Amino acid sequence: MTAPQSSALVPQTVTEVLERLDAGADILPKRLKQCALFTRRHLHLIPVSTVSEMARASGVAPSAYMRFCQALGFSGYSEMQGLFKAQVTDFRPDYQDRLGNLRFQADVGTGQLLAEFAEAGHKSLLSLANSVTNEGLDRIARGMAQARVIHLIGLRRAYAVVSSMAYLLDKLEVPSSLHYASGMLNASGTIFEGDVVFAVSFAPFSPETIRLARESADRGIKVYGLTDSDNCPLNEFATEMLIAREDEVAGFRSLTASITLTTTLAVAIKAMQSSVD
Amino acid sequence: MTAPQSSALVPQTVTEVLERLDAGADILPKRLKQCALFTRRHLHLIPVSTVSEMARASGVAPSAYMRFCQALGFSGYSEMQGLFKAQVTDFRPDYQDRLGNLRFQADVGTGQLLAEFAEAGHKSLLSLANSVTNEGLDRIARGMAQARVIHLIGLRRAYAVVSSMAYLLDKLEVPSSLHYASGMLNASGTIFEGDVVFAVSFAPFSPETIRLARESADRGIKVYGLTDSDNCPLNEFATEMLIAREDEVAGFRSLTASITLTTTLAVAIKAMQSSVD
DNA sequence: TACGAAATGGAATATTTATTCTATTAATCC
């Protein structure tokens, strides 16, 4: 008689699943370890796959994957999948509730807050893998790799994203130029044919960023964009767009998914340039 | 009799679906228009939802949502869902073959690279939760909350971290000052008693950052630090230190843990100030 | 190498979910 009665043992968060996955990596029997290994690397497939698919992908029988789920503390695959589906499904509180939520958070511990942001980070990374396709990212990396100079544009929350990218591209010796905030954004005179623009803009979108990107696009410069929302104005004229949604805590978002994506992009660009040589 | 026979009419890409969605918005009957409206805004729910769920969310009967899918050119919901699931599944390499040597692949695709960085992000977040204690973070947040002005210092890779923090603190109306790169770092004349310095420095440590932080500490200013290594020079004089280790991919690190931590810190600082009021 | 315990894979069953059918209601046209 299998006993999935005590719901206290059922993992409630992605973080908990990851911990058990890592803990079990050593002690699990062969087939179940295969499951753990594959699942660890492909968490994002769980919400959209059936047991049979996950099992086949892990190289085990469906029943084995079933036992794997139970070893993790779930009653079965459905329960585990439910946890991951919730990531996508979960409703996000609205912008204006921020202040109220913040007060509410005041009396919970700082550590609890960190745990929530970490959890949000896990979720964001999962959804990142969901929304970015190999082909799309590949095309963008290829397009940017051919640029004479990559112009990086991003203000406010997006500024940290482009500045980290600028640092990394510089280290990789990929020619790039970071357009600094306020005033400097008039500098479309420094963008020439053969260059590309990489613009990052999150809702609500900075008119400055959009304007410079649009001006460039109008002049025939290829514009690639990164945003967090479907209705980003960059959509209208960008050659290609990336989307990185960030899970939020009490109305605040980290930059986990965005920076993970731009880091990947930078490395991919360099890799493409190298392989052409 | 609806006739879904000709597969030429079946949308093959998300773009095509969006086009039909927009085209049909006018001509579709009431209930089906409801479906179109909701679906247009919640495309990401399709891969993880059942027909009933999508129907209920759209405010229609399951059978109505069914007809909606067929109006779009699909044979049914499953076929439509398949298209969206494929987005996620897309860069799934043929599993069984590559099982053993996942991490030793020679030809690493862009999607695989993203998966690796995401994986590194997960690990970084896990280790963050392990290395940062509730009490330590609490003390630091409390200490920084009492500052007249928070001075943010960070160069190179750390610059993105402090600049994102500066943005967030600004939005939270916590007085802070971001010390910009090169030249500006002499500005220890602008740091006064009652202020606090938050310095971020990753190995190899920028002498500039260390120097300014040390000068401040020597003058009795409280210095808090964030680093990725035990032997950070800030250790010698900082009031308190935070450590965020980043997992690396092929020698490259993202900033997942660091920015998650500083985001948490910023929000915690604001929360403390609010609860004192 | 032989024994017991644990693990495994395939087949049987239960459950969920998609899809179709039909009576009823609403809209359109003459």
Place this chain on the structure above:
DNA sequence: GGATTAATAGAATAAATATTCCATTTCGTA
């Protein structure tokens, strides 16, 4: 305003999927 057609919602059916069971194999130990 009545006749005709389209649209709708709920129930019935079909298909897919999760889950359990059990005979067989593998593993660890003496």
